[in-house]
Amino acid sequence: MGVEIERKFLVQGSAWKTLGEPVFFRQGYLSSQKERTVRVRIEGERAVITIKSKSVGATRGEWEYPIPVADAAELLDGLCEQPLIEKYRRKIAVGAHVWEVDEFLGANAGLVVAEIELGAEDEAFDQPDWVSDEVTDDARYYNSNLIRHPYCNW
Numbered sequence: 613m614g615v616e617i618e619r620k621f622l623v624q625g626s627a628w629k630t631l632g633e634p635v636f637f638r639q640g641y642l643s644s645q646k647e648r649t650v651r652v653r654i655e656g657e658r659a660v661i662t663i664k665s666k667s668v669g670a671t672r673g674e675w676e677y678p679i680p681v682a683d684a685a686e687l688l689d690g691l692c693e694q695p696l697i698e699k700y701r702r703k704i705a706v707g708a709h710v711w712e713v714d715e716f717l718g719a720n721a722g723l724v725v726a727e728i729e730l731g732a733e734d735e736a737f738d739q740p741d742w743v744s745d746e747v748t749d750d751a752r753y754y755n756s757n758l759i760r761h762p763y764c765n766w
């Protein structure tokens with residue numbers, strides 16, 4: 613089984629903006645139930661479909677497969693729950709890890725979060741000064757929940 617161990621944090625200041633190249637992400641959900649999400653995403657020039665199980669702590673099952681970009685566009689516009697999530701992602705290497713910084717657009721504009729993928733829940737990592745409070749356990753920040761409860765309404 614695929615496993616994702618990921619911790620999520622808020623971001624402060626603007627230093628992160630210059631540290632990585634922004635890649636445009638457009639993603640939507642065929643299922644956004646917490647027991648199982650099925651996500652379609654176009655990221656830059658590629659597309660993937662990703663199935664995730666419920667989170668337990670920072671851990672979830674995750675199965676991801678590349679799909680044709682044209683098929684992803686049809687699924688996003690024709691079948692996925694609306695509205696879609698749009699964001700820029702920057703990958704920023706710090707020590708042995710890579711932070712993924714998501715700058716949200718549209719109804720979620722103003723929200724910026726940083727995620728770090730780990731090999732184990734208790735794996736140590738360096739936390740740069742532009743990374744602030746942890747929100748891993750706060751379901752409001754799940755992308756699948758930002759569709760119905762966008763940041764502009766918090």
Ligand SMILES: O=P(O)(O)OP(=O)(O)OP(=O)(O)O
Nearest residue numbers: 618639714727753754755756
């Ligand atoms: O890129 P991922 O797999 O971490 O997924 P996401 O789109 O950031 O969504 P979430 O972590 O909210 O499921």
